[in-house]
Amino acid sequence: MIEVKDLVKSFEGREVLKGISMIFEEGKTNLIIGRSGSGKTVLLKNLIGLMRPTKGSILYDNRDLTKLSSYQMKALRQEMGMIFQGSALFDAMTVFENVYFPLDMFSSLSKSEKIKRATSCLDRVNLSDAGHLYPSEISGGMMKRAAIARAISLNPKYLFCDEPNSGLDPQTSLVIDELISDITKEYKITTIINTHDMNSVMNIGDKIFFIQEGNLEWEGTNKQILTTKNEALNDFVFASDLFKKVKAIEMDEINNK
Ligand SMILES: Nc1ncnc2c1ncn2[C@@H]1O[C@H](COP(=O)(O)OP(=O)(O)OP(=O)(O)O)[C@@H](O)[C@H]1O
Numbered sequence: 001m002i003e004v005k006d007l008v009k010s011f012e013g014r015e016v017l018k019g020i021s022m023i024f025e026e027g028k029t030n031l032i033i034g035r036s037g038s039g040k041t042v043l044l045k046n047l048i049g050l051m052r053p054t055k056g057s058i059l060y061d062n063r064d065l066t067k068l069s070s071y072q073m074k075a076l077r078q079e080m081g082m083i084f085q086g087s088a089l090f091d092a093m094t095v096f097e098n099v100y101f102p103l104d105m106f107s108s109l110s111k112s113e114k115i116k117r118a119t120s121c122l123d124r125v126n127l128s129d130a131g132h133l134y135p136s137e138i139s140g141g142m143m144k145r146a147a148i149a150r151a152i153s154l155n156p157k158y159l160f161c162d163e164p165n166s167g168l169d170p171q172t173s174l175v176i177d178e179l180i181s182d183i184t185k186e187y188k189i190t191t192i193i194n195t196h197d198m199n200s201v202m203n204i205g206d207k208i209f210f211i212q213e214g215n216l217e218w219e220g221t222n223k224q225i226l227t228t229k230n231e232a233l234n235d236f237v238f239a240s241d242l243f244k245k246v247k248a249i250e251m252d253e254i255n256n257k
Pocket residue numbers: 011016034035036037038039040041042043
């Protein structure tokens with residue numbers, strides 16, 4: 001579990017995060033949504049320790065990230081898996097080598113155990129046959145799966161995903177979403193996803209946090225979004241006619257139960 005308490009981040013006196021408190025639970029996919037410029041990336045950077053909060057605390061299972069020594073921070077980083085927008089695979093390494101790399105850098109396993117672990121991670125994302133290929137030889141969806149395999153190689157307790165579906169078609173996005181959601185539940189990971197993808201919100205959002213101008217405007221489940229009276233959230237989520245229709249259909253189903 002990660003608990004954010006009264007988090008403030010300012011740049012030259014301008015508050016971008018204005019005292020946010022939130023709890024990200026273990027085994028759940030926690031989705032952060034909000035308009036461009038609302039503060040999602042700044043929040044994510046504070047969570048993973050790439051930026052220092054101006055005020056507030058971030059508790060990783062009771063360890064306050066803002067108070068850790070650099071040695072303790074290094075240890076905590078090894079409990080974090082990360083999936084970036086562009087997959088961020090190393091071009092000069094094969095898919096297998098990309099997954100093996102963090103194990104080689106940070107784990108104390110024997111060589112044969114590391115090979116076994118990398119192989120099982122590739123297997124978990126259905127890439128067993130692609131280990132010998134280079135990133136330039138595989139599709140965007142396969143790259144994302146390789147990035148997921150790499151992110152879980154060290155058995156993370158916390159998984160951070162920044163726009164995991166960017167650049168993917170809707171069908172492949174669904175596969176990636178479900179993979180992240182399944183892995184979250186299987187390994188009881190606390191997963192945090194920054195997304196603009198409303199399909200993800202509806203499909204895998206165990207918990208949604210809506211950020212508006214640096215404040216936490218709303219939080220709830222994906223089912224609760226359908227019935228929310230929060231105007232700002234309604235405007236944001238149901239901006240498109242398609243989602244207005246989805247909402248109408250789901251509401252019909254709820255009312256007819
Ligand atoms: N290093 C920085 N220095 C000064 N201002 C910054 C810095 N990083 C971000 N900001 C400002 O913080 C605000 C929030 O930016 P952020 O990148 O968190 O938005 P976002 O919600 O992630 O947007 P998007 O969905 O477009 O990625 C913006 O006004 C941005 O200009």
